[in-house]
Amino acid sequence: MGDFAISRKAKFFDGCKKGIPITFGYVPMGIGYAAIAMKAGFTPLQTISMSFLVYAGAGQIIAASMALSGATLMAIILTNFVVNLRYFVMSTCVLNKIEDSNIPLNILAAHVTVDESFAMFSLSEDSSIWIYLGIAITAWLSWCLGAAIGVFTLNLLPVIVTNSFNISLYALFVAILIPAIKENRQIALLVLITAVLNIILSQFLGNWSLIVSTLVGAGIGMYIVDDEYLLSGDD
Amino acid sequence: MDYISLVILGCAVVTFIPRLIPALFVDKINFSPKFEKFLNLIPYTALAALICPGVLTVDSQLWYIGLIGAVVAAGLAWKKVPMGAIVILTVVVLITVYSIVPFF
Numbered sequence: 001m002g003d004f005a006i007s008r009k010a011k012f013f014d015g016c017k018k019g020i021p022i023t024f025g026y027v028p029m030g031i032g033y034a035a036i037a038m039k040a041g042f043t044p045l046q047t048i049s050m051s052f053l054v055y056a057g058a059g060q061i062i063a064a065s066m067a068l069s070g071a072t073l074m075a076i077i078l079t080n081f082v083v084n085l086r087y088f089v090m091s092t093c094v095l096n097k098i099e100d101s102n103i104p105l106n107i108l109a110a111h112v113t114v115d116e117s118f119a120m121f122s123l124s125e126d127s128s129i130w131i132y133l134g135i136a137i138t139a140w141l142s143w144c145l146g147a148a149i150g151v152f153t154l155n156l157l158p159v160i161v162t163n164s165f166n167i168s169l170y171a172l173f174v175a176i177l178i179p180a181i182k183e184n185r186q187i188a189l190l191v192l193i194t195a196v197l198n199i200i201l202s203q204f205l206g207n208w209s210l211i212v213s214t215l216v217g218a219g220i221g222m223y224i225v226d227d228e229y230l231l232s233g234d235d
Numbered sequence: 236m237d238y239i240s241l242v243i244l245g246c247a248v249v250t251f252i253p254r255l256i257p258a259l260f261v262d263k264i265n266f267s268p269k270f271e272k273f274l275n276l277i278p279y280t281a282l283a284a285l286i287c288p289g290v291l292t293v294d295s296q297l298w299y300i301g302l303i304g305a306v307v308a309a310g311l312a313w314k315k316v317p318m319g320a321i322v323i324l325t326v327v328v329l330i331t332v333y334s335i336v337p338f339f
Contacts, residue, residue: 024319028326042239053247058285063246065289067239077245081253083281088253089274095257106258113254115278116318160333164326166293167304171325173282174305178312180279187279194280195287202288210284217280218273227272 008130015134018124022116022135023142025172026057030146032168033061035154037147040068044151051147055114055140059084061169062210071207082211090118094132097121101129112136115176186225193220297336304329 030051037047042064054060059080066076091113095106109132117136124131154162181188194217201209236244266274286305293301307328311321 021317021319024317025322028322040239046239046243050243050246053243054250056246056250058281059246059250062285063242065292067242073238073241073245076242077249080246081249083285084250085253086274086278086281087250088256089271089277091254092257103258107255110254110258111251160330163294163300164329164333167290167301167308167325167329168322170286170290170293170301170305171308171322172318173286174308175312175318175321177279177282177286178309179315182313190276191279191283194283198284199288210281213284214277214281217283218276221276221280222269222273225272225276227268 008128011126011128011130012134014126015131015136016138017134018120018131019117019135019138019142022120022139025116025175026139026142027146027149028165029057029168029172030143030148031150031154032165033057033064034147034150035162035165036061036068037064038151038154040064042067047151048144048147051144054080055111055143056080056084056087057114057143057169058173066207069207075207079207079211082214086115087113090115094118094121097127098129098132099127105129105133109133109136112140114139184225190217190221190225193217193224300329300332303332 033051034047037050037060038044042050050060050063054063062083063076063080066079091110094109094113094117095101098106098109101109106129109129112133113136117132117139120135121127121132124135150165177191181191194213197217198209198213201213205212290301290305291298293304304325308321308325311324316324
């Protein structure tokens with residue numbers, strides 16, 4: 001029993017170590033999110049609690065930008081639902097792989113599932129829940145830390161620095177997409193089609209174009225991307 | 236409750252539900268391969284739609300700021316620079332650009 005507890009702890013800290021590279025991206029990104037949220041009128045507490053409760057990089061930035069542009073509550077929530085629907089797939093893959101778990105731990109694991117924790121765990125040989133929680137909780141807390149740093153330092157930083165942080169999330173999006181584009185021309189074509197589609201639709205649909213373009217794009221992808229090129233998630 | 240608190244609460248609920256369902260029913264979920272493919276494509280199309288044209292509004296006055304950032308990030312990613320370094324270097328490049336802009 002004692003040995004078991006020790007190995008759980010060891011695995012958790014092993015996971016934390018694996019999660020450290022994620023924090024290098026999440027802290028600056030969290031500061032970037034805080035900059036937009038504060039501009040949209042979020043209080044410091046609201047800014048930090050959104051990172052804690054929602055925990056969705058792109059989703060939060062979109063919600064804050066939409067709030068800034070005065071979008072309706074319904075449009076913001078629906079857009080968030082669609083943008084974050086991918087976590088359903090990731091959560092399913094993670095929980096299929098996890099061993100030695102139970103329902104309460106599964107629920108915690110589900111909440112801290114994001115693109116990066118999912119990707120890192122998929123590459124991990126050890127499929128213990130404790131490794132996963134180590135990776136994912138480290139990432140989660142660094143995202144909240146970034147928001148907190150942003151909230152308390154943004155007023156002290158020069159405007160050109162805070163403006164520059166606005167790019168951090170886009171830099172991360174690009175960094176995630178480029179390897180897939182580089183490896184697979186069909187994905188590259190799909191990305192191009194969806195980008196053009198969204199540029200056109202955003203002229204007519206405003207905030208709704210993001211949802212429509214994402215879904216229509218994925219629908220088009222069904223026909224232009226071969227099955228074997230997709231990350232299936234089961235390794 | 237104010238508008239922003241409702242935004243946070245609403246987003247928290249709709250983001251948590253898709254994550255939670257597999258935690259409760261992980262053994263019982265079985266998608267058709269077609270639906271799975273559709274779901275797997277969403278990250279790519281969502282990212283594409285998030286970047287274009289949103290990246291051009293990073294600075295509401297200077298559209299090319301976002302474009303420069305995206306090109307720098309893409310170049311670094313192409314060269315397989317680690318993700319955290321891409322984010323930091325792109326921010327640093329933009330700080331430099333902002334310092335130069337007033338001279339033109």
